[in-house]
Amino acid sequence: MTLRDYAIRYGFIVLLFGLVAYFAIAADGFVSPQSAVFIFQSVAITGVLALGVTATLVVGGFDLSIGSVATSAMMASAYVMVVLEQNAFVAVIVCLLIGAIVGLINGWLIVYMRVPDLLATLGMMFLLVGLQRIPTEGRSIATGMTMPDGSVANGKFSDAFLALGRHRFDFFIPNLIPVSVVVLLVLALLIWFFLEYTRFGRMMYAVGSNERAAELAGAPVKAYKIWAYIISGVFASIGGILLAARLGRGDIASGNNLLLDAVAAALIGYAVLGAAKPNAFGTAVGALFVGILLQGLTMMNAPYYTQDFVKGVVLVVALVFTFALSGRGRR
């Protein structure tokens, strides 16, 4: 291997460790279990979304609707519990169904209606942003709110549901690891195993790399593509559930930057270990990278408004790693 190969392969990991080392020295209290957990918690929701969008990237697609699927799921869970006064289980099921149905529609639009992926999911994004406001006429959902017909919503977020966002498991230190982090880790392991080790994951990569070759090798290409969008939708709705559980209300203003953060994490993932392709491990590292960077900067008192800029710089650098250095972009 040449120096260049090493740079492509390990460049981003080295950068990650360098960053940790720098913050460890420069920022007081950066190296502590609490700080680590905080980083994980901050990336949990975007991480889950990013893992979902990775599935669509693998089949050569893209899903821009994940952010709005997540916020729709958040609003839906609030509506189910607060207005319809149902329990946590029903709320979770409704959210997952919304994710699956949106994914199915996305896949159908792309595969059968031949709408380009970016446009189909962009359209779905606008549709959902609007749809989630209709039942409450644009208001956020919380216990005691007044409904459009003048009645008062008396339901409340059930404790079991809130626990998804607020409970912490003991791990050496009491009350250390939040549920959302566990969810992230489990989903990351699941999708990683699915993509790397099962025949379905392998075929999805084949579809993304050469659709016609995959079809002539006997793969039901359309079904694989639709499933990828369903995975993306369901993952996004899980992210929405975690968001709702953390906030404890259906807040129409939150979740604005979920899409950009998740997409950035997945695209940064291309550069990890020189994969030059979408992959679950890379996506998880990408999400972590962004989280560490932001946490470190925050602890060093960098102003909040510089965050998006820093994220953008990281993304651009990662894309240069992937496409220019490895030369995979020119096929």
Place this chain on the structure above:
Amino acid sequence: MVGNAVFRVEGLRKSFGRNEVLGGISLELHSGEVTVLMGANGAGKSTLVKIISGVYERGGGAMTLAGQDFAPNTPAEAIRAGVVTVHQNINDGVVADLDVATNLTLDRLSGRGAPTIFNPARVRREAKAVADRMGLAIDLKARVSDLSLADRQMVAIARALAHQPKVLILDEPTSSLSSAEADRLFALVDRLRGQGVAILYISHRMSDIRRLADRIVSMRDGIVSGVFDSKPLDYEGAVNAMLGRKIHLDRIVARSSAKAVLTVEGLRIAQGARPISMTLGDGEVVAITGLVGVGKTALAETLFGVRKPFAGTMTMDGKPYAPRSAGDAIAAGVFLVAKDRATSGIVGGFNIERNISLPFLKRMSGLNVIKRRLERATARRQIEELGVVCRSEKDEMSALSGGNQQKVMVARWMAQDARLFVLDEPFQGVDISARRDIAAKLRASANGRATLLFVTEIDEALETADRILVMSEHTIVGEHRNADVDMDRLLAEVAGGPLHSAA
């Protein structure tokens, strides 16, 4: 007419790296004549066209246009000098989102001296003049994207003719036209011929060639292998010169088979085509040959379930066989090495090992988890079997030569036992030694299945098959046992003409 050539090419050479594509081509085009250029894939036709039209720089030789030296550096220069090319891909010649009038005058909108302001009235006036000169009856205000393929082609040609060329090159202009549409094109070509344009017409379709040709030039392996200009034109001779017939060092011993594997009856693969019936036997290697565009790939895809036949039935081992997808075909033991490996075979993101296992992942998995050890062992075994030259099974496909890439494609489908093994143009872009290896492997392993090859080059059929079938116009027109083949009859069948009674 000799000595009256308006366009002359002499000793033209071109190499890409060490690979010589044109080895000294000489060619003459005369005013008011259609010269047909024939050549199999890889003969160097498109390279020649690209040099003439100024896309590529020539490697050696000379070109003259009306006695003047002609050496275009860019396509625009060639057009200005009066040599205009209509490329095979129709959509390269038109801008789909603009109207016909703008398309016809597009070349006047840019470059030195073009007006800054777009004047629709003037554009329409100029376009009308161009259309009238050609007898083009298309609404000038229509958007090109709303036109039929044939009309688009007319617009592309009209656009080319707006420059009043001395030489017009048409590169496979009928490849995507229906026969009625092609008739309109022929009428136009006749009209241009009458106006004294020298036309170079590149085609594989014998019906086009019979209809239009005044002269035929055959190319093979980068050189002119035959010029035919005495009437009546010797079409079979031209096909023979293009496909070539060399002395075979390794004659094969033709086998015949008693046990039928696949029986095809009354299969119709194109609207209005005559039905196909054939039987493929166990242990037999059958080659179907025919020119490009006669339906070889359509038949291969029909057998593999990715194309629906218009009529007819297929029987495999006595049971009805009607695959509706590639998956069905694979499950029934019908494997296809598809034509053009880069677009329909190789998965670029996968290494050799993963390319080989691709169709058989289900059979290589337990509980849907891929058995990686089995996958690797299979890949290693297949690399060994086919003699793929590589460092290891982890090599990227892009690191392999064309011949080795093709070996991987064949190795992929030989990883499991087939009942019917179909290979569509398996020797395209494959060097001679890899071709020999693959052919030898196919013959050595032929027992237990039927093997069907589709090849354009007759040589390849003669080198590998026990039996040769000839296709023309979407049906099978001839059958030969590969022992003392009557080449005259075979070539006549390929050329699609009536048989000479003397032969």
